[in-house]
Amino acid sequence: MNHLYPIFLKVHELNVLLIGGGNVGTEKLQFLLKSSPNAQVTAVSREFSQDFLDLASTTDTVTVIEDVYHEKYLGGKHIVIAATDDKLVNRQVRDEAKERFLLVNVADTPDLCDFYLGGIVTKGNLKIAISTNGKSPTAAKRLRQLLEEVLPEEIDDLLDNLNAYRDTLKGDFEYKVKAMNEITEGLVKKGEIKNLAYNKS
Known part of the structure; x- marks a missing residue:
């Protein structure tokens, strides 16, 4: 049974910390900006892929910091996303964020997540979020594609x-x-x- 409570966040008014600048980090940033082009994001990573940098350069609301993760970056944040390829670092981010009562998403680790980044369908002012309770992001993606086709532009x-x-x-x-x-x-x-x-x- 899916016990998740869906909400729609004004991430253009909140401060999001994204740890990781590789493929997974790029995917997370892409998801945020697709839903909210003016999302306030601070991205921290030892190094960033060119795809990540190209995406970040499309808006002035994304701040890129080349550095290893440190707890100091949690200051002033509301939401944290850990998307590195190091499970120990991701766990550290999660534990230190929880000490500050921050909401955390750890990529590909549902048990460590307070929330999931599910499939989203947007038609003008209409927005539908899809969740599989972390069971199958691919299924959420296919359902999103189906709804995008079925719902009329009008x-x-x-x-x-x-x-x-x-x-x-x-x-x-x-x-x-x-x-x-x-x-x-x-x-x-x-x-x-x-x-x-x-x-x-």
């Missing part, structure tokens, strides 16, 4: 229309919830998403 028009409609509603909270439930009921019906998207309010 879904963002639908969300804009629903937001505009909600702003016109009068009455108390209970009334507004009932009205929104009624108008969005068709979303669960096959083929209705695209039709609703074209129904301009």
Whole structure:
């Protein structure tokens, strides 16, 4: 049973520490920037791959520091990602981060993670996160690809229309919830998403 609690973090307002600048570190950074192009990331590694440096250079919110990991880099951080090829270093990062009550993700080591970087589908303002409870990142990837194909691009028009409609509603909270439930009921019906998207309010 999956007991994970999904949340959406404003990583452009939080400080993320990424330890590791190789292939895995590049993958983690790519994931962060794809979801949040302005994610505030400090990357620390003894050396960085060219792919990592090229990716980091696409935004001014990523700071690159060539150095071995040290506990001092945990200062002022909210989230920590350990992505080195050294299990002992990854464990050290995890243990020292936990002493500071920081949230930690250790690459390819689910037992040491407070959170996972799952598959994410983004269509304008719509964002769907997919988790396999750390069992199969590949399955999460395939599900992401499927949802990206199935969800119409017009879904963002639908969300804009629903937001505009909600702003016109009068009455108390209970009334507004009932009205929104009624108008969005068709979303669960096959083929209705695209039709609703074209129904301009």
